[in-house]
Amino acid sequence: xxxxxxxxxxxxxxxxxxxxxxxxxxxxxxxxxxxxxxxxxxxxxxxxxxxxxxxxxxxxxxxxxxxxxxxxxxxxxxxxxxxxxxxxxxxxxxxxxxxxxxxxxxxxxxxxxxxxxxxxxxxxxxxxxxxxxxxxxxxxxxxxxxxxxxxxxxxxxxxxxxxxxxxxxxxxxxxxxxxxxxxxxxxxxxxxxxxxxxxxxxxxxxxxxxxxxxxxxxxxxxxxxxxxxxxxxxxxxxxxxxxxxxxxxxxxxxxxxxxxxxxxxxx
Ligand SMILES: Nc1ncnc2c1ncn2[C@@H]1O[C@H](COP(=O)(O)OP(=O)(O)O)[C@@H](O)[C@H]1O
Ligand SMILES: Cc1ncsc1CCOP(=O)(O)O
Ligand SMILES: [Mg+2]
Numbered sequence: 001x002x003x004x005x006x007x008x009x010x011x012x013x014x015x016x017x018x019x020x021x022x023x024x025x026x027x028x029x030x031x032x033x034x035x036x037x038x039x040x041x042x043x044x045x046x047x048x049x050x051x052x053x054x055x056x057x058x059x060x061x062x063x064x065x066x067x068x069x070x071x072x073x074x075x076x077x078x079x080x081x082x083x084x085x086x087x088x089x090x091x092x093x094x095x096x097x098x099x100x101x102x103x104x105x106x107x108x109x110x111x112x113x114x115x116x117x118x119x120x121x122x123x124x125x126x127x128x129x130x131x132x133x134x135x136x137x138x139x140x141x142x143x144x145x146x147x148x149x150x151x152x153x154x155x156x157x158x159x160x161x162x163x164x165x166x167x168x169x170x171x172x173x174x175x176x177x178x179x180x181x182x183x184x185x186x187x188x189x190x191x192x193x194x195x196x197x198x199x200x201x202x203x204x205x206x207x208x209x210x211x212x213x214x215x216x217x218x219x220x221x222x223x224x225x226x227x228x229x230x231x232x233x234x235x236x237x238x239x240x241x242x243x244x245x246x247x248x249x250x251x252x253x254x255x256x257x258x259x260x261x262x263x264x265x266x267x
Pocket of ligand 1: 139166
């Protein structure tokens with residue numbers, strides 16, 4: 001199937017999929033607003049008691065381990081198992097992978113529970129997940145996406161997942177195919193939750209697409225283009241956040257496709 005970014009955004013807006021997010025306290029509000037702005041319908045819910053019911057009415061599940069605790073992990077596992085059983089895409093954001101042994105142990109448990117459709121993280125998180133000996137600086141990357149290529153490929157083959165690594169250039173790997181998405185602005189690293197937003201948008205695109213590789217590329221391209229558009233009017237972090245949400249809401253499918261910088265290759 002040919003990659004068609006304009007169609008992918010059009011489909012997202014036409015069906016406004018419900019995206020079930022089990023995500024961290026830091027970014028809940030921003031990512032819910034980003035999902036609404038692009039045209040999806042967010043719900044943030046982490047209680048184990050309703051995890052299976054909630055995922056059963058959603059188009060995709062986004063699991064983000066940013067502010068973990070054992071009670072939340074129970075909900076994550078129940079939701080992931082149910083999503084896998086019912087054929088719903090699962091997006092895993094391994095926030096802070098490689099920062100502490102607890103995070104690494106929880107990620108191992110989650111990956112044993114169900115293979116994610118898409119894993120979206122920064123370069124150190126993806127390298128840590130693949131077993132590279134790397135220390136993530138809390139939630140921030142200490143490596144570039146280019147350095148994570150081998151790790152991304154290994155992870156993709158191991159779990160059958162699409163691996164989306166963010167950075168100056170986003171690298172998306174699915175088996176032996178890869179895409180490079182350039183653009184965006186460095187200011188995006190100075191706002192908390194930009195990576196989490198990339199993962200949430202991957203959930204929205206995956207909910208309306210039969211091709212998770214194209215969904216991950218679409219999300220990365222939407223992030224980069226809207227980051228650039230926001231920077232035209234907002235050069236400081238506070239106003240940039242708002243301008244970014246406005247860009248997500250304002251961009252037309254055709255304009256997104258026109259401004260995106262995506263290159264496909266085989267590995
Ligand atoms: N140096 C950069 N230049 C342009 N865009 C960037 C840069 N670094 C990150 N981005 C963009 O910012 C978003 C968040 O990426 P990143 O900071 O790697 O994630 P995280 O917040 O999970 O660490 C992505 O859309 C990515 O493309
Ligand atoms: C700062 C912080 N601490 C725990 S989760 C979180 C948010 C991380 O968001 P992102 O990975 O999108 O920068
Ligand atoms: Mg992150």
